[in-house]
Every structure is written in structure tokens, then in C-alpha cells.
Amino acid sequence: MFDTVIWLEIHIKLNSPNKLFCRCKNEQEFDDLTPNTHVCPTCMGQPWALPVLNQEPLEKAIQLWLALNCTVQLISQFDRKSYFYPDLPMGYQITQFSKPTNIDGSVTFFIDKEFSEERTVWIVDAHIETDTGKSIHSAGAVTLDYNRAWTPLVEIVTHPEFSTTQEVIWFLKHLQRVARFQDVGDGDMDKGQMRVDVNISLKPQWSEILWNRTETKNMSSFSAISRAIEYEVERQTEILNNGGVIDQQTRWWDDVAGSSFVMRSKEDAMDYRYFPEPDMPLVSISEQQLSKISQTMKPGPYERIKTYKDAYKFNKEYINALINDVDVNQAFEYGVAQWNPPAEVAKRLVWPIQRRLNEQQVWFDALAFTQKQFLDFLLLIKDGKLANAQAKIVMSEMIAHGTNPEQVIEEKWLKPVDEDQVKNRLDQIFKEKPDLLEDLKSGNMKPMWFVVGQVMKLSWWAADPGMVNGLIRKIIG
Numbered sequence: 510m511f512d513t514v515i516w517l518e519i520h521i522k523l524n525s526p527n528k529l530f531c532r533c534k535n536e537q538e539f540d541d542l543t544p545n546t547h548v549c550p551t552c553m554g555q556p557w558a559l560p561v562l563n564q565e566p567l568e569k570a571i572q573l574w575l576a577l578n579c580t581v582q583l584i585s586q587f588d589r590k591s592y593f594y595p596d597l598p599m600g601y602q603i604t605q606f607s608k609p610t611n612i613d614g615s616v617t618f619f620i621d622k623e624f625s626e627e628r629t630v631w632i633v634d635a636h637i638e639t640d641t642g643k644s645i646h647s648a649g650a651v652t653l654d655y656n657r658a659w660t661p662l663v664e665i666v667t668h669p670e671f672s673t674t675q676e677v678i679w680f681l682k683h684l685q686r687v688a689r690f691q692d693v694g695d696g697d698m699d700k701g702q703m704r705v706d707v708n709i710s711l712k713p714q715w716s717e718i719l720w721n722r723t724e725t726k727n728m729s730s731f732s733a734i735s736r737a738i739e740y741e742v743e744r745q746t747e748i749l750n751n752g753g754v755i756d757q758q759t760r761w762w763d764d765v766a767g768s769s770f771v772m773r774s775k776e777d778a779m780d781y782r783y784f785p786e787p788d789m790p791l792v793s794i795s796e797q798q799l800s801k802i803s804q805t806m807k808p809g810p811y812e813r814i815k816t817y818k819d820a821y822k823f824n825k826e827y828i829n830a831l832i833n834d835v836d837v838n839q840a841f842e843y844g845v846a847q848w849n850p851p852a853e854v855a856k857r858l859v860w861p862i863q864r865r866l867n868e869q870q871v872w873f874d875a876l877a878f879t880q881k882q883f884l885d886f887l888l889l890i891k892d893g894k895l896a897n898a899q900a901k902i903v904m905s906e907m908i909a910h911g912t913n914p915e916q917v918i919e920e921k922w923l924k925p926v927d928e929d930q931v932k933n934r935l936d937q938i939f940k941e942k943p944d945l946l947e948d949l950k951s952g953n954m955k956p957m958w959f960v961v962g963q964v965m966k967l968s969w970w971a972a973d974p975g976m977v978n979g980l981i982r983k984i985i986g
């Protein structure tokens with residue numbers, strides 16, 4: 510029997526306005542973009558155009574590093590990694606190898622749906638580097654698009670300490686949320702904003718020495734990653750059981766075929782001929798810059814889950830609804846800041862989301878109302894301008910049509926009801942059903958709650974039942 514040892518290399522795209530070393534726009538989505546429209550001599554690799562490090566992507570990277578509890582090095586270096594790809598215009602990538610800006614991080618995350626079991630994974634290094642362009646294969650021809658060339662990535666390398674697919678997937682989902690909560694990138698895998706290389710090695714249970722590893726490259730969906738891990742563990746186990754040897758390989762996963770194939774063999778760091786990037790000075794980060802960035806850090810997903818679970822006593826459905834979408838979370842946090850207690854705010858936010866989620870997988874974007882409307886809605890409840898029963902009516906209209914809460918109140922006559930209005934409604938009821946009034950007058954109080962209920966219904970539950978009761982007693986003398 511063998512133990513499985515997995516480690517990951519994850520590329521997360523940063524959402525800074527510009528590319529890493531030039532002033533070209535750093536687009537987040539390329540599908541609808543005309544090829545080669547966000548390019549300049551620098552990111553096209555013209556020999557006379559030199560790279561200059563932009564501060565925004567560097568600061569976004571620092572935010573991500575701090576969120577991963579990394580030690581940020583104040584002096585670090587860019588290195589040149591030489592390899593040839595048609596979509597790499599310079600024939601090399603600018604990355605960090607010998608002196609990365611940050612090392613030794615750790616990430617604690619939950620690995621189950623109940624948010625009860627935790628794991629901590631260590632990060633070897635998380636460095637900043639450039640992305641490549643894109644090769645587009647169509648109609649027997651290959652064309653090249655450099656819009657993505659030199660856009661900023663952070664590559665995160667973990668220690669070899671995962672042993673199951675489940676741990677890997679929960680870790681990646683956590684990482685995606687870390688990036689989103691710090692607003693450094695969306696990590697949207699469909700858009701290639703988070704790409705994962707999985708290294709897998711087996712070892713006998715009685716030994717600490719790993720057999721040769723394979724690396725399955727560049728996967729960008731959770732299901733592909735899960736299937737690729739299962740496939741590779743099975744493949745290696747079979748080879749070892751038959752007395753074979755694992756070749757150190759880089760493989761690519763074909764999700765349609767459900768199998769992986771060899772890309773290259775025996776690839777080591779020396780194959781890339783790393784050396785200090787001659788066109789770039791050392792990267793210097795001041796203590797001041799670092800402390801300024803630390804102050805802007807927001808609580809990450811782990812801290813938020815802990816608060817929702819331990820301090821607010823929310824159940825897993827509430828926690829899920831609140832951490833899966835940054836906009837929902839923001840609406841909740843604004844709400845809590847304006848109006849405690851958190852359970853009241855969560856109840857009113859999670860209800861519409863769950864109603865929507867039951868219909869289809871959608872997030873805050875698909876709700877018709879805005880964060881501001883949600884906050885206005887909470888303030889109306891807080892200020893006593895909207896009774897609990899009415900709140901549901903208002904929320905239903907907000908979900909369906911994105912109507913402002915005040916407008917719903919206006920249109921549906923949901924304003925607090927005064928004595929005169931209640932009297933009018935009582936007159937109306939007794940006029941339609943005079944026997945009710947006679948019964949009450951003769952001392953038979955059975956219809957009392959029926960009448961109160963009718964008034965409440967006619968006034969959209971905005972009337973005070975105590976007041977209605979008192980008025981009925983006045984009428985019957």
C-alpha cells in the first residue's frame with residue numbers, strides 16, 4: 510500500500526489596472542477582446558523597450574501574501590526563466606526564483622461542509638511573475654494574441670502535505686475566497702484567472718522517501734483537478750504494483766478523454782537557466798509601504814467563518830450564503846455595521862438568496878436589488894417604519910422587480926396605520942357582516958380575533974393588533 514503525497518502550484522491573476530511592467534491595460538477577460546489591442550513594444554518584447562515595475566500589482570501581491578501569512582522580504586529580485594513558446598514573445602518569462610519577495614506562509618481552512626474540521630497547509634513561496642500570451646488554434650492555423658502577455662500573476666507553491674482530493678479542493682476554494690475578499694483578483698477558473706498544477710508522488714507507508722513525482726499542468730476547473738488526481742494516483746499505483754518505476758514527468762490533462770498525457774520528461778530547474786533579470790533593478794519594499802498595506806487588510810474567509818459560527822451561532826446554510834459571494838458578504842457587513850443584531854440582518858439577506866438559489870445557481874448579481882436598497886430596507890425596519898410581516902412583502906417586491914423599499918411601501922399602502930384608518934376598516938367589516946357586530950355586542954367574544962385578523966389583513970399587517978382590539982371594545986361599548 511502507498512501513501513499519496515500532493516503539492517500544488519497555483520497561479521492567481523491579479524486585478525491591478527495595468528500589466529506588471531508596462532502601462533497596457535490588465536484585462537480580466539479576453540474572450541470578447543480583439544486580439545493584440547492591449548499591447549506595446551515592452552510587452553511585445555522589443556529589444557529596446559525595458560520593463561518598469563508598476564506599484565499597483567506589487568501592492569496587490571503584497572496584500573495576497575499578507576493574507577497567506579507570508580514573510581515579505583523587503584529586498585527581492587526578479588529572475589529570467591528561459592524557455593520557448595510561440596506565445597512568449599521574449600523567449601523568457603520574468604519571474605522570481607532565487608530571492609522571491611515572500612516565503613514561508615501558512616493557510617488554515619475548513620475541509621468539510623459543517624465548517625468543523627480544520628487543516629493548516631504551509632506555503633513554500635508565493636512569487637510574482639508575468640503571464641504568457643495566447644496561442645489560438647483554428648482552421649489548421651495558429652495565431653498569436655499578446656493581450657495577456659505580461660499581465661501579473663502570483664504563483665503560490667505549497668509544501669507536499671495534501672493527501673486527498675477533498676483537501677485539495679477545499680484549499681483551492683479557500684484560496685479563491687482569500688483573493689476575492691482582499692479584492693486582489695477574482696480567481697475565476699472559467700476565465701483562466703486561477704490555474705493549478707498538481708504534483709503527485711507516492712511513497713510506501715513505511716518510508717519517508719517519495720518516489721518520482723509527476724506534475725499535471727494548467728488545470729482550471731475543480732472537477733478536472735479532482736478527476737486528474739484520481740487518475741494519476743491510480744496510474745502510479747498500477748505501475749508500482751507491477752514492479753515498474755515512475756518517470757518524472759510533466760503531463761497535461763484531457764478532461765474530455767478523462768486521461769492525462771506526457772508533455773515532457775525529467776524537467777528540472779536547471780533546464781530553465783534561471784539568472785537575475787538584467788533589465789530590472791532589485792525590488793525594494795519600504796517598511797512604511799508594508800505597514801500601510803497591512804492596515805488595509807480585511808478579514809479573510811477563515812476569520813469570517815469563525816465569527817459567523819462561534820460568535821453569531823449561524824448554521825451552515827447561513828455561513829455558506831454569506832461567504833460564497835463577496836457582494837452578499839459586503840451587504841451583510843454593511844448591514845451589521847448599521848444595525849445589530851447580525852442574525853436579523855442575515856435572516857433578511859439569506860432568505861432571498863436562498864429563494865433564488867433554489868431556482869438556479871446565481872449570486873448577488875442576479876438579485877434585482879442593490880446593496881444600497883438592502884441597506885435602506887434594513888434601516889426602515891430599524892427605525893420602526895416597517896413591521897416584520899410587511900418586511901417580507903417589501904423584500905418579495907425588491908427581489909422580483911428591484912423596486913426601492915420606500916416605493917413598495919408607498920405603492921402597497923404599507924405605511925403604519927393610524928386609529929382613523931383602523932376605524933374605517935372596522936366600519937367596512939361590520940357593514941359587510943353586521944351579525945359579527947351583534948354577536949360582539951351581545952357579549953359573545955368569539956368573533957373578536959377573527960375581526961382583528963380581518964383588519965390586519967386589510968392593512969397588510971401594518972396595524973397594531975392591540976390598538977385594533979381596543980377600538981373594537983370601544984365600538985361595542
Ligand SMILES: [Zn+2]
Pocket residue numbers: 528531532533547548549550551552553
Ligand atoms: Zn504593454
